[in-house]
Amino acid sequence: MKRDELELTVRLYRSLRRIRRVEEEIVRVYPSDSIKSPVHLSIGQEAVATGVCEALEPRDVVFGSYRGHAMYLAKGGSLPRMIAELYGKADGCARGKGGSMHLVDVERGVMGTSAVVGTTIPNAVGYAYALKHRRENRIAVSFHGDGATEEGVFAESLNFAALKQLPILFVCENNGYAIHTHQSRRQATLDICTRVRAYGIPAETIEDGDVFRIFQAARAAAAAVRSGSPGPRYIECITSRWLEHVGPGEDFELGFRSREETEAWRKNDQVARLGGMLPAPQRSVIDEAIEAEIAEAFAFAEASPFPPAGELLMHLYR
Numbered sequence: 001m002k003r004d005e006l007e008l009t010v011r012l013y014r015s016l017r018r019i020r021r022v023e024e025e026i027v028r029v030y031p032s033d034s035i036k037s038p039v040h041l042s043i044g045q046e047a048v049a050t051g052v053c054e055a056l057e058p059r060d061v062v063f064g065s066y067r068g069h070a071m072y073l074a075k076g077g078s079l080p081r082m083i084a085e086l087y088g089k090a091d092g093c094a095r096g097k098g099g100s101m102h103l104v105d106v107e108r109g110v111m112g113t114s115a116v117v118g119t120t121i122p123n124a125v126g127y128a129y130a131l132k133h134r135r136e137n138r139i140a141v142s143f144h145g146d147g148a149t150e151e152g153v154f155a156e157s158l159n160f161a162a163l164k165q166l167p168i169l170f171v172c173e174n175n176g177y178a179i180h181t182h183q184s185r186r187q188a189t190l191d192i193c194t195r196v197r198a199y200g201i202p203a204e205t206i207e208d209g210d211v212f213r214i215f216q217a218a219r220a221a222a223a224a225v226r227s228g229s230p231g232p233r234y235i236e237c238i239t240s241r242w243l244e245h246v247g248p249g250e251d252f253e254l255g256f257r258s259r260e261e262t263e264a265w266r267k268n269d270q271v272a273r274l275g276g277m278l279p280a281p282q283r284s285v286i287d288e289a290i291e292a293e294i295a296e297a298f299a300f301a302e303a304s305p306f307p308p309a310g311e312l313l314m315h316l317y318r
């Protein structure tokens with residue numbers, strides 16, 4: 001491997017592995033009830049946030065959904081403050097009031113995630129509108145699920161972004177499901193990119209979850225968006241959620257999908273794949289550093305106090 005390729009592989013592996021291990025630790029800790037929030041885990045989907053965020057600059061901003069741990073971490077959001085948020089603690093990134101579904105780290109460009117499907121898509125478009133007005137050389141990224149593309153606001157947002165030629169990259173994390181319902185039972189046409197192109201927005205699908213391919217597509221799209229012409233871009237990444245919609249367990253016993261359906265994706269696991277591309281000693285150093293960081297973050301959350309009762313109605317929109 002050439003030096004550049006090795007450095008890229010190391011960065012992608014570190015991000016993939018860190019997200020995977022953080023979420024596995026959430027799964028392990030969850031039964032203790034220390035985590036006070038519902039959790040929508042992205043295990044199996046890490047390559048999307050990792051590949052896209054690797055293509056961004058620190059000054060760029062991202063907006064996401066309740067399944068936002070991967071995006072938050074890949075963009076550089078504080079891990080201790082994320083875990084404290086899941087614990088409902090005062091040092092949490094949303095002061096312990098938002099939980100897993102409302103992660104934010106403005107300094108790192110994580111502008112927010114939301115429990116209400118599709119709602120951060122227009123937030124990202126609005127931000128991109130401001131960027132264009134202020135002639136700032138930054139871009140906004142909207143991460144959303146396949147289910148979010150059925151919301152009316154999705155169409156409105158695409159139209160406005162295309163009309164105003166805004167510096168925004170839309171990233172669809174298409175895991176095939178909205179809760180327990182497959183895309184084919186919800187959408188008249190399964191080709192999301194065809195719908196997007198109807199607004200004049202260039203769109204492409206990455207079918208295989210290859211983190212390098214996602215990175216390259218995001219880098220090319222981000223460069224085009226940054227140049228301001230021809231405005232927005234759309235990338236759909238097909239991916240696979242391995243755990244239940246919400247919670248730390250699996251959902252195969254419910255009967256709406258089978259474990260076999262995820263098998264090909266497990267064989268294509270990007271965490272294992274990139275780990276296998278690195279020399280073992282180098283991989284161990286990375287893995288050990290991640291374990292230490294995770295242990296520290298959970299200890300930080302444990303030690304943090306709950307917010308005082310007097311803060312109950314502060315920092316809220318009312």
Ligand SMILES: Cc1ncc(C[n+]2csc(CCOP(=O)(O)OP(=O)(O)O)c2C)c(N)n1
Nearest residue numbers: 067115116117145146147148175177178179
């Ligand atoms: C406006 C709105 N409608 C319905 C819901 C209930 N709901 C929560 S998650 C979800 C599925 C969304 O699926 P998708 O966008 O594909 O994201 P994924 O969970 O697959 O990451 C739905 C319908 C909601 N939270 N908000």
Ligand SMILES: [Mg+2]
Nearest residue numbers: 145146175177
């Ligand atoms: Mg989905």
